[in-house]
Amino acid sequence: MPEPFEPKIVAFFCNWCTYLGADLAGTSRLKYAPNARVVRVMCSGRVDPQFVLDAFAKGADGVLLGGCHPGDCHYQEGNYKALRRFKLLQQFLGQMGIEPERIRLEWISAAEADRVRTVINEMVETLKRLGPRKAPVETQFAEAS
Amino acid sequence: MSAYSYFPGCSLRGTGAAYEESLLALFHVLGLSLTELEDWNCCGATSYMSIDEGSAFLLSARNLALAHKAKCRDVVAPCSACYLVLRKTQDYAVRYPAIGAHVGKSLAAANLPALDGVRVRHPLEVLYNDVGADRIHQLVKRPWRGGPVACYYGCQIVRPYHEVDRDCNPTRMDELLNAAGVPTVEYALKTKCCGGSLTGTMHEIGVRLNYVLLKEAVRKRAQAIVTVCPLCQYNLDACQAEIRRGTGERYDLPILYFTQALGWVLGADPEALGFSRSISGQKSIRQWFSTATEEAKAYV
């Protein structure tokens, strides 16, 4: 029988909230799906839409962005910038034939270890439901980036 | 005019007859329509639940389904036990998918509709939310000639769900009665247990529980206890003679339903309020609720 589909998620976590939330999940020994691969950035505001497009182009099934809660950004307002870009990005991906559920932006504080677990588990479920990404889009991006 | 489905439950057809009568009379004077669920069945309350939870939920579910069928989706359940089981069924069917699936499957098998949109209501909370104390106050027709009363809420309408009223020191019955000009006393035991069916089974224990309830009510200068549940009413009402024999303390308090008290004040036909069905406190009841004296007053 064929192996069950294991989606691969690229996660961009901000250094001060979400990444620490993930660290806390670790120290609290919370168990969650192994599908996410975290890339640490200083602030969710650093996440260049190109990173996301590139991730999809290279075959990611989903991309997760994690930042501090509104008003809690370590750099005052980076997360708002991230939010603005995210909205555009989602539309754009839609036109590219990528389901909006494949990209997700979450505010997760350093204390919300459990949120890290839930969000990642949820996302894995969603992606399993959506199945692997359609090939054509991939090539589109390969040119794009 | 708001319309409600009515689930009497077994007690209101027996020991709780006065509750049904006064409830119907009260809803009538308030212009609320109450339509009995056609061919309702036992709610599957406490005792049943302790044999077989699965089918207890199903029994409740059928009644809720009937309401759904009747297109009249607010089900009024006056008996606390019925209210709770119906409410709990609804809640657990959502909270525990296994139970939900089981209920759904079974309803389908008996080709009954699903439960969605059905709301389980208790008359106290209907009067408080849908009618309101102010409206009650405006509608007062008769003066309250009785003494101060202790409002006794019992357990299952305030626990574990808090939609009828909060579980620590509930006040809605007090508020309604006060609005209707009925004085109430501070009653610390208002949510303590009356022993439910234990008076029938573990008699002595049941009686003891009711003794404590009565004692405190009297200590707080209450001249009657007002209840919302047929079982509470029965226990407090039927125990008094025995307590008198047992303790030598003289208890003869009328144990009323809040629907009787309000029904009287709002001018319902006293005959229709089932006062004659009370065992204890008949003396006070005759004084307080006789229209004869009322007419006499009218002459002088």
Place this chain on the structure above:
Amino acid sequence: MFDPDDIRVGVYVCHCGTNIAATVDVRELAAYGAGLPHVAVSREYKYVCSDPGQDLIRQDIRDHGLNRIVVASCSPHLHEHTFRTATAMGGLNAFYFHMVNIREQISWVNEDKVSGTAKAKDLLRAGVRRVAMHRPLERGSIPIHPDVLIVGGGIAGIHAALTLANAGKHVYLVEREPSIGGHMARFDKTFPTLDCAACILTPKMSSVKNHPNITLWTYSDVSALEGYVGSYKVTVTRRPRYIDESLCVGCLECIDACVYKQAKVPDEFNYGLGKRRPVYVPFPQAVPLVPVIDPETCIQFKSGKCKKTCIEACGDRHAIDLRQEAKQEIIEVGSIIVSTGFQAYDARRNPYYGYGVYPNVYTALEVERLVNASGPTAGEVVLRDGRKPQTVGIVHCVGSRDENSNRWCSRVCCMYSLKLAHLIKEHTGAEVYNFYIDMRTPGKGFEEFYQKLLNERVHFIRGRVAEIADWGLDATEEGKLVIRVEDTLAGKVRRIPVDMVVLSTGLEPQADANDIRRLFNISCSSEGFFLERHPKLAPVSTFTDGVFLAGCCQGPKDIPDTVAQAGAAAAEVLALIDAGHVETEPNTAYVLDEFCSGCKTCVGLCPYHAITFQEERRKSEINQALCKGCGTCVAACPSAAIGQHLFEDSEIFEEVEGILTYA
């Protein structure tokens, strides 16, 4: 021998004892690492962070001419600094290093070894690809302004302030109440030694007042904060007390002279157990000893028709100024200690205990005032009607260890309950009952104190009180408060009639903890207390450099622990100040002139105003000292003309690529 231009990566996989090795196949991972492009050496080792582990890295750098280092172990927040130093000691630039987190991100959150190892390979691959792109960087350094701001004048703030001031540093101590002293100033005795709180606190308070290096601002709040470690700009709002601190001599004649002959206003300091006048000092030993006029209750403020006898009494000192207005002070400091304390749980939230309903149900803090010689009853423990209680019940864990209110143990209640039990018995000779779930006496001399109480015949009943009511079953219970509880050790349900109930309320975060958190840009743990940088390795630091924590704002603790923590915070601050400067992460953004189109998109984005536009060159320029390295401008630049050290696009692309290319 080795060509410096070709990239030679050293990979080090850490077992972390069994922390990693248990759920990640470290041998396989190391072997896999060896096969990756550019990797010259790949090893696994029990504890790479240990001395021998670090030596291993240094040695390999020399022997194998490594010029890039990747360590796959714990979170960079824990050991990135350690390994960068090791890399530097090996003779490489510290930033030729990258850390792969396979513990917090994998071994601790994943059960099966197969998927764990697979994930670890992805991350390692990404790390190796990334580090290949790294470039040598130099740390910047910021000078540290030697002045310090301390927020909150409880015992924590006071102790930290004195420690720093004695070391010759200038401290601004800001307290929102009219006097410093916090909760401790309200206590009578302290456990377990029973030495009087005032005797140990008030001397410290007055030396705060008199210390040349301390600027004390009470009745004041920090209203704004900008800047960063080394140079913070702080705005402090000083609320008007309508009495000029510089002119008042603390004779308190204005208070006696007030037209209110009796004190009528429930006084805050005694939780309303006593009364005060509209002009008052919270307590006799207040620091500063300067009265406050409360406009809410002062006739002059309410009607404008007062004889103003207070002003008369003040006479030619002219200290009273009813037109005084809120004043803003703006100061520069290099570091900050937050010691804003706790608030007591509101016992009304447990209605079944009858607080606020039955007059003789008290909270522990109220009783602290009753037993206090300088309290509203001059140390007499009496009921509201003046009677001495003959039986007293002390209820532990009110608002602690309860899913329905606060889940945490408040740590001090057991001990302060024992203390109150002792004091109440001493003052009244009453029978005292303690109702506890678990007795927690882990501190120095605490267990001995518990023993002492047992021998004093204080009753200890293991059981959480179910309810407190005023109805009795018989004469012995009439007119008493009846406590219903299961004596879990005797295995009996008991009804215990008492005259007085003391609710040992728990500690919880200040109501405005969230505003404070935002103001100082620090995080909270799930229960709302401020979050330390690391529970063991950085217990008084926060994730914001230059901001430190002391006392109960970080979590419930007793006076000894609070003072110890305050000392630790002061030491951290001193280390910072005496170093004179702090090294900064070289993760700043910079403009590549050749690509900058001069569109100015970036200029408005920077929250630190680090980006200026050079009109003559038509190019943006980033001030390296001001840039905090968030990278927002980098992501926003339409012509990719901005780079960020340590987080270059190329580096991140490589990392992503590494994650996703299936090798």
Place this chain on the structure above:
Amino acid sequence: MLRKLKFQREADPDWARRVSQRPGCERLFSCLQCGTCSGTCPLSIYMDISPRRVTALVREGFREDVLRSQTIWLCASCYSCAVHCPRQIQITDLMYGLKREAIQEGLQPRRLPVAVLAQEFYHMVRRRGRNSEFSLVLRMALRSNPFILLGMIRTGWKLIRTGRLSLRREHIEALPEIRDLLGTEVTR
């Protein structure tokens, strides 16, 4: 009589686990043994094992002691314990579950009226869809302890006089519907 020495072989840890999976019992193992349940329970004073000790025994898997106890039958389901438990354990649900199990295993105290009542109630409702108080009490008494009836005569008469005791046996029309409904259900 509860033996004071417990052998580990009497314990059934897996039973404890199974109980903890019933609705409302999920947090069973987080019990603090604080006794709030027993303290707030109006009937604990008549129980042979206090509710707190029930959770303790269940947790340790001492199945028989619990299922044979009177305690579970004295629970009047007033939900006091459930709303006050600092660990939010739905003790009422726990008790229901134990009652059911006791009946299935036939471990309930013999002739204990509560248990008999429950069973009679159950059968009556399943047969007729409704319960008729009079015949219910009658059957309960006959199957447990007929002397109960003597104590009830006085009250009974008063009820009849005040028209509160209907002697006719209720039943619903759609009995087949009930059968279909309960037919699918798996008795737990």
